[in-house]
Amino acid sequence: MRVLRRALGTLLVLGGLGAAVSCTAAHGDDARPGAGRRAALAPYERLLPAPASARAGGAGYAFGPGTVIRTGPDAPREVRQVGELLAEQLRGPSGLPLPVAQGQEGDGIRLRLDDAARELGAEGYRLRTTASGVTLTARTPAGLFHAGQTLRQLLPVRGAGVVPGGEVTDTPRFAYRGAMVDVARHHFPVEQVKRYVDQLAQYKINTLHLHLTDDQGWRIAIDSWPRLATYGGASEVGGGPGGYWTKAAYRDLVAYAAQRYVDVVPEIDMPGHVNAALASYAELNCDGRAPERYTGTKVGFSSLCVGKERTYEFVDDVLGEIAALTPGRYLHIGGDEAHSTPAADYAAFMDRAQAVVAKHGKTVVAWHQLAGARPARGAVLQYWGHDKTPAADRSAVAAAARAGHPLILSPADRAYLDMKYDKATKPGLSWAGYVPVQRSYSWNPGSYLPDVPESSVLGVEAALWTENIATRSEWELMAFPRLLGLAELGWSPAAALDWPAYRLRLAAQAPRLEAQGITYHRAPEVPWE
Numbered sequence: 001m002r003v004l005r006r007a008l009g010t011l012l013v014l015g016g017l018g019a020a021v022s023c024t025a026a027h028g029d030d031a032r033p034g035a036g037r038r039a040a041l042a043p044y045e046r047l048l049p050a051p052a053s054a055r056a057g058g059a060g061y062a063f064g065p066g067t068v069i070r071t072g073p074d075a076p077r078e079v080r081q082v083g084e085l086l087a088e089q090l091r092g093p094s095g096l097p098l099p100v101a102q103g104q105e106g107d108g109i110r111l112r113l114d115d116a117a118r119e120l121g122a123e124g125y126r127l128r129t130t131a132s133g134v135t136l137t138a139r140t141p142a143g144l145f146h147a148g149q150t151l152r153q154l155l156p157v158r159g160a161g162v163v164p165g166g167e168v169t170d171t172p173r174f175a176y177r178g179a180m181v182d183v184a185r186h187h188f189p190v191e192q193v194k195r196y197v198d199q200l201a202q203y204k205i206n207t208l209h210l211h212l213t214d215d216q217g218w219r220i221a222i223d224s225w226p227r228l229a230t231y232g233g234a235s236e237v238g239g240g241p242g243g244y245w246t247k248a249a250y251r252d253l254v255a256y257a258a259q260r261y262v263d264v265v266p267e268i269d270m271p272g273h274v275n276a277a278l279a280s281y282a283e284l285n286c287d288g289r290a291p292e293r294y295t296g297t298k299v300g301f302s303s304l305c306v307g308k309e310r311t312y313e314f315v316d317d318v319l320g321e322i323a324a325l326t327p328g329r330y331l332h333i334g335g336d337e338a339h340s341t342p343a344a345d346y347a348a349f350m351d352r353a354q355a356v357v358a359k360h361g362k363t364v365v366a367w368h369q370l371a372g373a374r375p376a377r378g379a380v381l382q383y384w385g386h387d388k389t390p391a392a393d394r395s396a397v398a399a400a401a402r403a404g405h406p407l408i409l410s411p412a413d414r415a416y417l418d419m420k421y422d423k424a425t426k427p428g429l430s431w432a433g434y435v436p437v438q439r440s441y442s443w444n445p446g447s448y449l450p451d452v453p454e455s456s457v458l459g460v461e462a463a464l465w466t467e468n469i470a471t472r473s474e475w476e477l478m479a480f481p482r483l484l485g486l487a488e489l490g491w492s493p494a495a496a497l498d499w500p501a502y503r504l505r506l507a508a509q510a511p512r513l514e515a516q517g518i519t520y521h522r523a524p525e526v527p528w529e
């Protein structure tokens, strides 16, 4: 049945009919939702995140041993790099040589910058497939990279094949499409984060927020305060050895992410969530005594000493070194759960910490609790409330948005990837409730917060906290497939956000996730292929 459907599918697409091949397979008494009627999506209808517009039609391109990736005779170095990276991404699954050449003439996959294509903006692209090849056009190398990720999904998961004739014209809805990973509660090697960057970039997520410090660990070397990493990094939740990244390793990760058009936003969480720093330096404590390192999972018990000048030397030194490692514009200073810092002290501290960020040429991002203090001009607030968040908190955030502060939306009961899917989920937490795949997808960032217009929403971010996530498979089980839904919420037009259609497109990603060895939750609400 499947072979017949695929052959039928290819014939239709090749013939330019491009219609979605749908056949009602008799599934007998299969009770799974959606099992009764399996629509085999046509290639241009299975793209995720859904593009702004896609149309199948015309003859397809035979992607095979003769395919050349062409970047154009006078292509800038960055375009050649996009071509090389795309070739690398395609060679593995296809097993094809895919040389990269500069000449534009001839069949193949052509990458073309077109500054006149203003409608494509900073990250958009056009992808056009005819018998002679696939032409990727964009105003920027980032757009060409995103076009390449779409092309990957028009190719078979393995081997050579026909890219069906058609055209995609695509631009993102939100500028900030993020994923956060907490490397403080549990230490993870840079290699694991690089693998995550590959996965994020495949679905056009363009920001990696690294939660580098917390009560249980300090994960980045700071030259002027070496014990932060060497002592404060030598533990983690559960009492494991922990670890930390050298600056060289961190720079390598930042460069790796930049090659995939993923900006890194480092977070130094303050004034709360600082036990690792306090344990490393007695002088940071108001009473001059360093607490023990902490390996539990409580929150809100630690605070920097707001009244001590040494604290601000620490803040300046640390944020200065982190800013120097950060090519991107944002520096996240946390600000959440400062339950041991009196409100007036919190506001005074955040005033000074924000001034330090500005001094080092960066823009502040902070958790939305900053709305209760004095957010600096241009400061971005990251909202992590949920359906039970008090109206007062929401209105403080709405007021900050009205005052011009852009918002990143990370609702804990939608976008927190550490929330269990259901009671059977082993890793993760459930303080914000269970978050099944459908719930994680079924919200509209443009109208999610009352009194907050879409124009105030910078974007969305999926956050993976790691109190009880310690391995790659636990990480991937929690992140996939909900990350794909959040990638779509960040990229696709509001009109495309439709669970009945999305669930079929998500199901079609399974062979790709499996080919990449990604552990994922086979949610019952998705008709997995």
Ligand code: IFG
Pocket: 299, 336, 337, 367, 384, 416, 418, 429, 465, 467
């Ligand atoms: N809230 C804490 C995190 C983490 C999380 C786990 C924020 C901003 C609960 N703060 O989310 O440190 O403990 O789900």
